[in-house]
Amino acid sequence: MDKCEKWGSYELTLNGPSDGNPFIDNNLFATFTHDNFSIKIRGFYDGNGIYKVRYMPELIGTWKVTTESNVEVLSNKTTEFECTSPSEDNHGPVRVSGKTHFAYADGTSYMPFGTTAYAWVFQSNERQKQTLKTLSENKFNKLRMLTFPKNYNYNTIEPDIYPYEGAPKKVSDTFDFNSWSLKPEDIGFDFSKINPTYFQHLENRIKDLDNLGVEADLILFHPYDHWGFARMGEKYDKLYLKYIIARLASYKNIWWSLANEYDLLAMAGQKPLEAWDKLGELVKEEDPSEHLISIHNWYDPPTNKGTRKNWFDYTKPWITHLSVQTDELFFVPQWLEKYQKPVVVDECRYEGNIELGWGDNTAHGMMDCFYRTVLRGGYATHGETYIDKPNTKRSIWWAHGGILYGQSQKRINFFKDLLDNNGFNYVKPMATEGPHWELAVGQSPDDSKIIAYFGANQPEFEQFDFLPKDKKYSAKLIDTWNMTTKDLNIEINNTDMFQLPRSEYQALLLTEKK
């Protein structure tokens, strides 16, 4: 009997017809049964007459599989497989834990420390290997990446293969925003004819990430498009979603990011807000493994002006967590309270030197975003946008992956270690009532450790009146930039003032004295 470990990807392969349009004409489902539990899963066509159904089993023991199809040769096939205990490194998919945090399905702690390489799978093999190597050398455990190719500043090279049959009618070496306003007659692809080779390639990269312990935060739609994939219309949007979910949902490291900067797509007229909502519901409905789902904004959060456009209603039941773009980090505690879901600040300005404000942050600024967000109970995502010259052909991590040239990633690694080594399975935010420039403070789940981060502030004297009364703490001074830790010979409590070096980017690690 076949075997598949718990949270592994079980795959049933069948041969069937390759004539006509198998993506449209033929359907395939399989019902997976374990004792009293049973679930019906959509299959997909993988080209060359090959049909597949995949499933990530979560119950150990024997599973029975029975197919149904509108094609006789694919229908009423039965098989069985044995779901075995997961191997040591397999903790299952990441899910929401305790309302506002995450954990692997087996309960192991998971705090997303993400990075961004949108178009890395469309680069040369050598570059893709380089990307995986860079990831293996850093602590990032989530990667934001696109399923469709990308057309944008610094990313104008056409991909080798396309997700659909056809060819682009208009391409250009130089980037122009107007190219996104594609007319129907300029679309050269047949959205009913999916290219399995394209998706096989994407799938292999997702497996590579899983081997490194990196979650694939997969962006299903995005506006950086001059081919038409951003404006396929409801019918083909749904065909695509059903296809990609059938293909990928059995991989435990998948997160669905319905769209990047949906509000730019919305503006361009391709998809109104209601359309996103329906597509989000479809993703939730189609995915048998209940992966995380979110949607990512371009515009700032609404303020008292009240006219910021199209801020998504994150209370929608299909949305598992917030995936936001902002560096107004004082919103994080407010959103945690309001939405009662995890908050991931997936863009808070990348370290880099480009002409665009979201990509000219300093390494200090990028590091600062991680400390301020995470200690307030949210999560942050890194990106890097260094170029040598305008219209550079050099790889830029944010778009192409490759090599990191910056200085923030080391500090982010250091911060991750600091949390991991001090029992922060997640962070309980403290002292979040003040304005956003106040220090950011987080507590370990067992309350025994506290990290207080001062950012670019320079307090030489401090008093931690937010500490619980009657508790005393020893303190280590953390230089977050130089990544050093020094025991301080002081006892810190709720009332007494203490002295620090007058310096920027310091933090204190407090340990309760018992």
Place this chain on the structure above:
Amino acid sequence: MDKCEKWGSYELTLNGPSDGNPFIDNNLFATFTHDNFSIKIRGFYDGNGIYKVRYMPELIGTWKVTTESNVEVLSNKTTEFECTSPSEDNHGPVRVSGKTHFAYADGTSYMPFGTTAYAWVFQSNERQKQTLKTLSENKFNKLRMLTFPKNYNYNTIEPDIYPYEGAPKKVSDTFDFNSWSLKPEDIGFDFSKINPTYFQHLENRIKDLDNLGVEADLILFHPYDHWGFARMGEKYDKLYLKYIIARLASYKNIWWSLANEYDLLAMAGQKPLEAWDKLGELVKEEDPSEHLISIHNWYDPPTNKGTRKNWFDYTKPWITHLSVQTDELFFVPQWLEKYQKPVVVDECRYEGNIELGWGDNTAHGMMDCFYRTVLRGGYATHGETYIDKPNTKRSIWWAHGGILYGQSQKRINFFKDLLDNNGFNYVKPMATEGPHWELAVGQSPDDSKIIAYFGANQPEFEQFDFLPKDKKYSAKLIDTWNMTTKDLNIEINNTDMFQLPRSEYQALLLTEKK
């Protein structure tokens, strides 16, 4: 005939009774008439049987003055004086100009570059002289200061004299927030008996500021009080306001700041929001010279959470401009648009090293606040909070005046000169649609010059797509921190990318090529 220059302070002095309570029992008004214009002004009792009426004439020529009073000896007195042309340095009071900016009454440009020394008039004579010397050595042209004494962290020494007859019942050398929650039985002052000596002293310091060309942004109420002046009740609040306005409104450099951190007072139950509104209307009604009036918050501006407390309705007709505390500077353009009044960010975190988040900003941060606010069309105010040790007795500029120990004031002076020397009588904000971390850009009134500030961002490559099409500019690189200016041999336009040093705190000064 007496003479008084235009925008000078004309004073009529009369002798009258000193028995009973002259502040309550006796009133005095004078009607000032110039041709067809006539205005009735309240007088005040200055102690020792001396009564005064003051007025700041704004029409050149002969004025007739006639008194009325419920005391016969003060009533029906008449006199005349000649209002002459103002002397060279006298530009009159500052008023709102062009909806969102300021100018002196004679049209001369005035951009408030403020600083803060709340309790400077309550310090030793030597310290007061030091404060005036420091002001004379810097470019600050507005000073935020209190009329009532101050009880707060680092400011616990009792003043030599009090504004009312009586003595405090409870004083302490150490500061405790609870001391503000004063019970009526612990108040040792008679609010019906004003101490003219106290106000004469205050008045002399305001004249000293005028001699230096510094506007006195006079805070009429504040919560830092353990004497009872913050909770006198409506009757004595009104008595006080009428008295201080009668006494001071003839000085051209007066601004009324109805309260500092009114929302802390409101919280403590002393004054609800509606009470402030009534008092604000009274100030406007009593002041014959229409000085600027505002009120200053403690709490952050409201955000989408919607529960921030007590944000004032700045549309109220008695409010001439916003006087806000925030470092969420992206609000500035929104407020300009919403309220159509000048926006002064009177607190955006002071340079210093104290334990309180609003007082541990770096010099870079303090400077940054000026560039970001002013180039977005608002105005900013400086403060400095450096201490040597906790509970220091050293003077702290923010509270006591004295000496500046910081590094931001030189950079702020440099910025003021940069604006003055390049025709920025005020700043027309440009490119304010983006998020708050985008570069801050302001244009001179005649459009010929533009300053673009990058703050802590590090763009090495830039493209100024917000520039008008078809215009070309020469550029100077400003190092705002090192206060240097360097001609760049480049031409900047709407479309072409250009290169800068990858460095923080840079700005560009563009000059249109004709």
